[in-house]
Amino acid sequence: MEPVSTREIPDATVARLPVYRRALVDMVAQGEATVSSARLADLAGVNAAKVRKDLSYLGTYGVRGVGYDVEFLLRQIGAALGLDTDAPVVIVGLGNLGQALARYGGFTTRGFPIRALVDADPAKVGTVIDGLEVSSINDLPTLVEERGLAVGIISTPAAAAQPVADALIDAGVGSILTFAPTVIQVPDHIPLRKVDLASELQILGYYHQRGTVEDDRTA
Amino acid sequence: MEPVSTREIPDATVARLPVYRRALVDMVAQGEATVSSARLADLAGVNAAKVRKDLSYLGTYGVRGVGYDVEFLLRQIGAALGLDTDAPVVIVGLGNLGQALARYGGFTTRGFPIRALVDADPAKVGTVIDGLEVSSINDLPTLVEERGLAVGIISTPAAAAQPVADALIDAGVGSILTFAPTVIQVPDHIPLRKVDLASELQILGYYHQRGTVEDDRTA
DNA sequence: GATTGTGAATTGGTTCACAGCG
């Protein structure tokens, strides 16, 4: 039994794999059979050397003088990302954002079906969003067990985020994606990603200002 | 007239400034007057050396043996991020996500008021979301001029994202935040940030798999 | 005595450039 992927893949590479993956999905749809690093780089918005180095961490799957087999590469990337098996998702916090995420098709499409919705507000518990009934946060342990929930999405206000994260981890959820505008602490073995909408705008603000500020002396 | 901030701030530092900023806002609310790099590091989920180095790019604002003045530091970070002046936002694409963003309070709070909503679907044009009337994409140039729109948020399907980005830039919008699951190309002088929900989950998938995979040989 | 500010060391990531191979 070979392990599916043995080597360590650098973080920066891991973060680009989904982008390559999407480009490859499009290429399959177009019926293209092989792809060069230059072409894939173009579709992914990076340079060709980076594509080759990134892919080399997965294995030596290219053919010199030819390129990479599109379908094969797609499977390898999928395997590296663990997309072979579904990872059911629970969304906690059904405000504007949480409800939008619940209805958003993009997740379910590949490997991340939304299988539970949870909110602290008793008025929301029992309502149905996009065909799923909203549960109480107290039911998390049962839900995780019964539905095999693997990923928790936190879309609560900042104040609730840390207790919710704790509850998710206690209940057995294995990784967390948070939209709450606050820092949350999780044990080392729990992968955590953070999407912070307000921060994104502020970062843009910096570069915008930099670009538009007149030079003091135009010497 | 000194320029507000002259030196180049590293990208990684810029991305952390909003996090420090939020911690400082909380501290002001708690009435704390000074903060050490260690404490701020704790609140921001990073280490103290990083905080000191990051802040040193803004200027030498600390006092040895004491720490940083909370309010003063907050103002300096705000200035570095260009938060002194509002940057009105237009949201293009009012599906689930776009509508949720339109109603999401988090933006408006600090410096990024949502001032226009745009959708390609004629059935949506003229409807009102959270007090704002939805406009046609053809009206972008007029809207940008009349409302001083500075930031465009793209929450359209992938296929529409590039033309929408082009239209935003043509109309004079200065920076772009995109949620569309595709690569977009913009001229060098336009700051662009990308939030990709499906990718985030896939990245989590990698680390989850890594952590949970049994070692081949448990030697 | 406490805590900053920062050179120096280290680590991680990107890019170059070319040998290797189909």
Next chain:
DNA sequence: CGCTGTGAACCAATTCACAATC
């Protein structure tokens, strides 16, 4: 001949560790 795979060179970011100084 074309394109990959990868050492080597380069650059950016992080961390260390300690002198400066309130």
